[in-house]
Amino acid sequence: MRVLICIGCDEYQDPLLESLSGAERDARRVYEALLRQDLGDYDASRSILLRSPTLAEVRRALLSVLHPSLGKIDCLTFFFAGHGNVHAGSFYMLMKDTAVEAQSLTAYSLSDLFRAVNDVAPGQTNLIIDACRSGGLIKDLGALLASDRLGEAHSPGVTLLGTAAMDQYASETSEGGSGTVAILDCIEGREFVQDHSPTLDLLEIGRRIASARKWVDQNPVVWGLNLLDLSRFCKNPRFSADPTREVTAVLREAPVYPQRISRQHYESLWRAYASVSESRWDAREFTEGVQAALADVSGGGDLVPILGRLVQVVAIRAHESPDAFRAAQARAAIAVSLLPHLHRSEAVQAANVMLSSIADDVVGATRLLIDDLKKDEFALLRGSRGGLLDLYHLPQRISSILAWSAAVQFLTADEQLIAQAEGQLGFLLQASERTYAGSMITVSDSQAPSVCVLISVLIATGRNELAEEILGRHFHSIIQSRLRIARCDLAPALVLDFLLAKAEGRLESIPDLLEQPGEMLTVLLVAAAILKLQDALDPSFWKIDRCSFAAFVPDSYQDFHRKIIESGRNYLWQVGFDVFNVAEFSKSWPEVPQPATRTEAALAVLSSLLYPDRIPWFALTKFNAEPYRTA
Amino acid sequence: MEVGYFVQGDADTAFARSLGNLVGKKNREAIGQFLSSRNIHRFKHGKQWTHPGSPLIEPGEFQQHSTSAETRFEDIASHNLSVVTEFIAQITSGLHAEFMKTMYATVTEACDRSGNTVDMKRDNKTLPESVYLMLEKLEFGVDDDGNVSLPQIHAHPDMVRRLIEVERDATPEFQARIKALIEQKSEDARAKESQRRAKFVNYGASQ
Numbered sequence: 001m002r003v004l005i006c007i008g009c010d011e012y013q014d015p016l017l018e019s020l021s022g023a024e025r026d027a028r029r030v031y032e033a034l035l036r037q038d039l040g041d042y043d044a045s046r047s048i049l050l051r052s053p054t055l056a057e058v059r060r061a062l063l064s065v066l067h068p069s070l071g072k073i074d075c076l077t078f079f080f081a082g083h084g085n086v087h088a089g090s091f092y093m094l095m096k097d098t099a100v101e102a103q104s105l106t107a108y109s110l111s112d113l114f115r116a117v118n119d120v121a122p123g124q125t126n127l128i129i130d131a132c133r134s135g136g137l138i139k140d141l142g143a144l145l146a147s148d149r150l151g152e153a154h155s156p157g158v159t160l161l162g163t164a165a166m167d168q169y170a171s172e173t174s175e176g177g178s179g180t181v182a183i184l185d186c187i188e189g190r191e192f193v194q195d196h197s198p199t200l201d202l203l204e205i206g207r208r209i210a211s212a213r214k215w216v217d218q219n220p221v222v223w224g225l226n227l228l229d230l231s232r233f234c235k236n237p238r239f240s241a242d243p244t245r246e247v248t249a250v251l252r253e254a255p256v257y258p259q260r261i262s263r264q265h266y267e268s269l270w271r272a273y274a275s276v277s278e279s280r281w282d283a284r285e286f287t288e289g290v291q292a293a294l295a296d297v298s299g300g301g302d303l304v305p306i307l308g309r310l311v312q313v314v315a316i317r318a319h320e321s322p323d324a325f326r327a328a329q330a331r332a333a334i335a336v337s338l339l340p341h342l343h344r345s346e347a348v349q350a351a352n353v354m355l356s357s358i359a360d361d362v363v364g365a366t367r368l369l370i371d372d373l374k375k376d377e378f379a380l381l382r383g384s385r386g387g388l389l390d391l392y393h394l395p396q397r398i399s400s401i402l403a404w405s406a407a408v409q410f411l412t413a414d415e416q417l418i419a420q421a422e423g424q425l426g427f428l429l430q431a432s433e434r435t436y437a438g439s440m441i442t443v444s445d446s447q448a449p450s451v452c453v454l455i456s457v458l459i460a461t462g463r464n465e466l467a468e469e470i471l472g473r474h475f476h477s478i479i480q481s482r483l484r485i486a487r488c489d490l491a492p493a494l495v496l497d498f499l500l501a502k503a504e505g506r507l508e509s510i511p512d513l514l515e516q517p518g519e520m521l522t523v524l525l526v527a528a529a530i531l532k533l534q535d536a537l538d539p540s541f542w543k544i545d546r547c548s549f550a551a552f553v554p555d556s557y558q559d560f561h562r563k564i565i566e567s568g569r570n571y572l573w574q575v576g577f578d579v580f581n582v583a584e585f586s587k588s589w590p591e592v593p594q595p596a597t598r599t600e601a602a603l604a605v606l607s608s609l610l611y612p613d614r615i616p617w618f619a620l621t622k623f624n625a626e627p628y629r630t631a
Numbered sequence: 632m633e634v635g636y637f638v639q640g641d642a643d644t645a646f647a648r649s650l651g652n653l654v655g656k657k658n659r660e661a662i663g664q665f666l667s668s669r670n671i672h673r674f675k676h677g678k679q680w681t682h683p684g685s686p687l688i689e690p691g692e693f694q695q696h697s698t699s700a701e702t703r704f705e706d707i708a709s710h711n712l713s714v715v716t717e718f719i720a721q722i723t724s725g726l727h728a729e730f731m732k733t734m735y736a737t738v739t740e741a742c743d744r745s746g747n748t749v750d751m752k753r754d755n756k757t758l759p760e761s762v763y764l765m766l767e768k769l770e771f772g773v774d775d776d777g778n779v780s781l782p783q784i785h786a787h788p789d790m791v792r793r794l795i796e797v798e799r800d801a802t803p804e805f806q807a808r809i810k811a812l813i814e815q816k817s818e819d820a821r822a823k824e825s826q827r828r829a830k831f832v833n834y835g836a837s838q
Contacts, residue, residue: 487673511668512656542831546669546775552676570680572672578684580830588683613675 004047009082084131189237269293403450441477445515446488449608698725
């Protein structure tokens with residue numbers, strides 16, 4: 001519980017006390033600032049603002065917010081703006097009905113406040129006095145030090161800030177009391193205090209305003225007592241201003257930093273991290289940046305904790321990107337780098353945590369998309385601003401969205417989340433059918449992994465009809481183009497050439513832009529064999545006579561995330577020479593190794609969705625029999 | 632780290648990429664004179680390939696081709712633009728030479744393994760007879776449109792001259808024999824193609 005008491009006194013009944021014009025305003029400004037969730041996050045239900053109160057009103061207010069029956073107070077902040085005075089060995093805050101000649105009886109002494117603090121014992125206490133001679137609060141420290149709890153573990157800490165020394169007046173400007181203005185500048189981020197901590201304490205604010213400003217005949221004083229715990233006077237608005245802070249923190253906390261992570265590596269990591277929020281982001285470039293930065297960190301033991309922390313800060317940054325699926329992709333790019341380390345239990349544990357988060361990210365992003373589609377059926381186009389370029393990208397975008405949504409089955413064991421994802425997939429398939437049916441086609445071989453994952457999940461969840469529908473659309477499109485589809489790594493600058501050639505029916509004139517041999521047909525034929533669609537596909541086989549297609553099957557999955565997977569074999573078929581129909585293909589389909597664990601299976605699926613030049617064949621050939629779910 | 636002066640940042644990477652693309656394109660064009668584009672494959676992973684649908688075809692393994700070219704600082708300093716075309720020509724001819732070596736080695740190995748060779752000296756045959764035997768051993772292909780494609784002959788320039796002489800000096804009887812052989816081979820190729828197409832479901836039918 002964070003409690004705030006702000007008192008501003010402008011009106012004074014005693015003619016010897018000049019009325020003030022800014023104290024109430026100062027108290028109100030501090031009160032409003034510290035109640036803001038993003039600045040002070042004090043509890044409004046237990047905080048109070050008093051404007052020109054009498055002494056009795058002050059005592060009643062204090063009782064109403066500090067009474068022990070109301071519960072423990074973690075942090076108490078008391079602010080006073082008005083007349084102050086040192087009198088008879090004590091500092092007094094003068095209230096509306098204070099009589100100058102009887103201050104000890106009619107003003108509120110700091111000793112009284114300290115005794116209340118001792119009694120209530122909040123976890124932390126911050127006292128700010130913006131009044132003349134407020135440095136005189138030192139006179140009352142005896143009352144505070146008399147507490148028999150000081151020095152014990154978890155005993156209260158107290159920070160006191162007076163905006164003027166004991167023998168000085170507190171000045172005012174048109175904006176308010178100079179001291180209060182300076183404090184508010186720190187609270188509201190206009191004045192930089194520090195950026196390495198999410199909170200500010202009153203001590204560092206006090207030091208800052210004392211040193212940063214050019215005070216004339218006024219010097220703030222600040223005291224800290226019994227500061228055992230981290231003080232949380234307010235939140236630090238500058239905490240996230242330094243874009244490198246999160247990355248620095250990851251490296252600083254790494255067990256091997258700074259010995260093995262040089263400045264050069266730090267910059268690689270920073271560039272990778274910074275790219276995550278950009279509109280243009282490349283998963284491979286990101287991964288290579290991270291790998292370069294952590295190249296000297298030994299595998300497993302040191303690497304896993306660093307990746308575990310890195311994935312969190314990367315995901316936060318990814319949410320700033322214009323792509324709703326970026327967080328899922330960025331997390332996945334880090335998660336798949338754990339593939340070679342799955343023999344270590346901590347790596348498996350870290351991977352499963354990441355997989356679970358990725359599933360959450362995907363469901364969240366899909367929810368956003370579905371909301372957009374309900375408002376605007378062309379949401380998939382309006383957000384991208386691609387224009388004609390979307391003739392190339394939209395089919396791939398649709399494949400990716402459906403595949404990532406389907407892939408949640410692999411990523412989590414949370415039945416509720418899986419059910420949510422299944423429902424979302426159903427909606428997306430219907431919406432795609434309704435508005436984007438013409439774009440549910442193959443334009444690029446990069447769609448092969450997505451189609452493989454989607455169809456495998458549809459089969460596994462008993463939605464064979466939908467699987468057949470998807471298969472049919474893609475098969476028809478590649479038959480129409482005679483298996484001339486874009487290579488999976490087609491450079492952006494060449495997309496127009498590809499589209500023009502496709503539009504003009506001359507794809508054979510651009511062999512360099514085409515994937516040969518591709519794997520999309522292979523995916524469709526494997527699925528067709530499972531779904532027993534030979535009779536539907538065989539009559540079209542002759543149309544792709546002499547065309548080649550392939551499948552790369554790795555020896556294992558520990559390197560399935562790498563740019564080039566060295567260990568494995570390419571299987572090649574030529575229509576009309578090696579195979580003439582689905583059955584013949586099916587007979588010659590090789591043995592595909594299965595991932596050792598469900599975690600490895602999930603990471604392999606993610607690798608194929610991130611780097612779409614490899615196919616998780618096991619998903620089609622095994623998944624539909626025994627669904628992979630993470631442990 | 633070596634220090635430069637007004638270094639060009641990422642421009643060198645972009646330039647190298649476009650140079651690589653150009654060399655790649657020229658290389659493919661050169662290879663395309665010997666191989667149909669349909670038979671030029673790109674693999675992204677692994678080091679081997681195999682035809683599981685045709686077990687008789689031997690598995691293949693990637694071989695690395697490399698070549699190099701030098702450009703002198705003096706040529707750059709004197710703005711000698713001819714080094715651009717020279718560089719590209721050196722690289723493409725180097726790669727082409729590697730390709731040709733590999734192609735001939737592969738074909739030779741396959742022929743030796745299958746016994747599809749004609750040895751004039753060993754078999755004590757004249758050149759015209761050897762040409763006839765060579766044609767006899769060949770299978771002609773048929774293209775997409777059903778046209779028979781005659782084999783290409785690759786030979787050393789001296790051998791080419793001799794083959795031209797064979798054709799020029801051929802007797803009418805020998806010409807008739809060659810013609811009959813080619814017709815038979817073409818007929819065989821068309822028949823085989825017909826049998827091949829018959830393995831499809833309703834080849835040529837529109838749906």
